Amino acid sequence: MRFHYKNTISVLLYLLFCLFTTYASASSFIRQITDDLNTNLQHEEGAVQIQNLAEVHYLHEHNEIASRDYKVSASNMVKGLRDRRPSTYSLKMESFNTLLKSTNTERYESRPFLAHGYNWTLVVYPNGNKNDKGSGYLSLYVAIDNSSFVAAHQEVYADLRFYIFNKKERKYFTIQDTDVWKFNVFKTMWGFSQVLSVDTFKDPTNGYLYDGDHCEFGVDVTIPSLFENFELFSVTEEFTNPRFTWTIRGFSTLLKDTYLSDVFSIGRSWNIRVDPSGHATGEGKALSMYLILNANEKIKSYEEIYVRAKLRVLNQRKLNDVEKSVENWFNGPGLGPGNGWGYNEFISLADLRDSSKGFLVNDMLIVQVAIEAVSSTKYFP
Ligand SMILES: *[C@@H]1O[C@H](CO)[C@@H](O)[C@H](O)[C@H]1NC(C)=O
Ligand SMILES: *[C@@H]1O[C@H](CO)[C@@H](O)[C@H](O)[C@H]1NC(C)=O
Numbered sequence: 001m002r003f004h005y006k007n008t009i010s011v012l013l014y015l016l017f018c019l020f021t022t023y024a025s026a027s028s029f030i031r032q033i034t035d036d037l038n039t040n041l042q043h044e045e046g047a048v049q050i051q052n053l054a055e056v057h058y059l060h061e062h063n064e065i066a067s068r069d070y071k072v073s074a075s076n077m078v079k080g081l082r083d084r085r086p087s088t089y090s091l092k093m094e095s096f097n098t099l100l101k102s103t104n105t106e107r108y109e110s111r112p113f114l115a116h117g118y119n120w121t122l123v124v125y126p127n128g129n130k131n132d133k134g135s136g137y138l139s140l141y142v143a144i145d146n147s148s149f150v151a152a153h154q155e156v157y158a159d160l161r162f163y164i165f166n167k168k169e170r171k172y173f174t175i176q177d178t179d180v181w182k183f184n185v186f187k188t189m190w191g192f193s194q195v196l197s198v199d200t201f202k203d204p205t206n207g208y209l210y211d212g213d214h215c216e217f218g219v220d221v222t223i224p225s226l227f228e229n230f231e232l233f234s235v236t237e238e239f240t241n242p243r244f245t246w247t248i249r250g251f252s253t254l255l256k257d258t259y260l261s262d263v264f265s266i267g268r269s270w271n272i273r274v275d276p277s278g279h280a281t282g283e284g285k286a287l288s289m290y291l292i293l294n295a296n297e298k299i300k301s302y303e304e305i306y307v308r309a310k311l312r313v314l315n316q317r318k319l320n321d322v323e324k325s326v327e328n329w330f331n332g333p334g335l336g337p338g339n340g341w342g343y344n345e346f347i348s349l350a351d352l353r354d355s356s357k358g359f360l361v362n363d364m365l366i367v368q369v370a371i372e373a374v375s376s377t378k379y380f381p
Contacts, residue, residue, distance in 0.1 A: 076179055125139035161220040162218070169207060270291060299332060
């Protein structure tokens with residue numbers, strides 16, 4: 001059972017790795033940036049797989065995680081290179097080999113630095129945190145000053161991004177988790193026990209240890225607040241009566257440029273606008289027809305309403321109707337620009353006046369709109 005499980009995980013990881021390398025070779029730009037990562041991955045590939053298996057195994061057998069500083073699952077881990085230096089704290093070291101070789105020094109802890117109202121320290125384990133499966137790796141953590149906690153049940157949720165400067169690339173290698181980290185009086189230190197293998201880190205050709213044994217670590221500590229403002233966009237596509245039909249009698253006697261139908265409500269309130277002698281490019285040669293958001297509709301300055309509809313001139317001799325589609329965003333009520341959508345040349349006046357075509361019968365014109373979709377957006381607060 002477990003054997004099968006491990007195999008599945010290995011295959012999955014292998015596929016992921018293939019995907020990653022295919023992607024990396026797809027663009028030389030990406031390849032440049034990830035070359036260094038690939039080097040690391042090559043070094044660590046075996047180790048990463050074993051690490052994952054060990055972790056699955058571990059979680060499988062012990063529901064409670066024994067190690068105080070253990071948390072990260074590899075699937076949530078994001079690594080990359082970036083130009084910009086750390087925003088919260090930087091720790092430069094000029095004699096790192098001394099620490100690497102010291103058998104008595106397990107870790108280096110920075111002075112406290114203030115971020116988001118709490119004191120923190122950056123903690124480096126040059127040879128890895130053995131209590132956190134970090135042996136053979138460089139481990140990086142952030143510890144919160146526990147006197148910052150005013151109440152025993154207080155929790156602090158922080159996003160952490162750790163950095164190691166790479167002199168060769170002139171970029172910062174970064175590692176972070178997609179999830180936030182929960183600090184409380186029982187869990188005051190969080191981070192990554194396996195940031196880079198010590199071998200990768202020490203090899204001067206990789207660029208992490210430079211100018212002899214100089215190096216730089218960094219961290220961003222962010223306490224993200226949760227959103228309070230939001231919006232909900234939805235589209236209605238079912239209406240009890242999706243059609244509105246407007247019968248215009250005495251068409252030849254219409255003298256005004258523009259006529260509006262009665263207001264009708266389908267999702268929102270609308271009018272049909274008809275210009276009997278044509279508007280703009282249709283002037284003098286075609287009937288213009290538009291769908292208009294009724295002037296009394298209230299709409300926020302930033303709001304837009306998605307609308308899909310069919311505009312029609314109905315054929316009264318049971319021949320084909322003239323039908324044209326509207327699919328647009330309405331951003332205001334009434335007759336302002338962008339507030340109505342339709343066609344300057346909906347049907348030519350010649351076709352309209354040709355009595356054999358069936359659009360104008362007894363000087364009566366019948367137009368229709370069928371609303372198919374109307375969006376609405378709710379804003380909170
Ligand atoms: C805070 O940390 C110090 C040093 O690590 C420890 O001695 C102390 O017991 C901790 N206090 C609480 C409330 O956990
Ligand atoms: C941070 O540490 C400094 C120096 O130890 C201390 O004066 C300050 O009160 C601390 N701030 C918080 C928020 O714990």
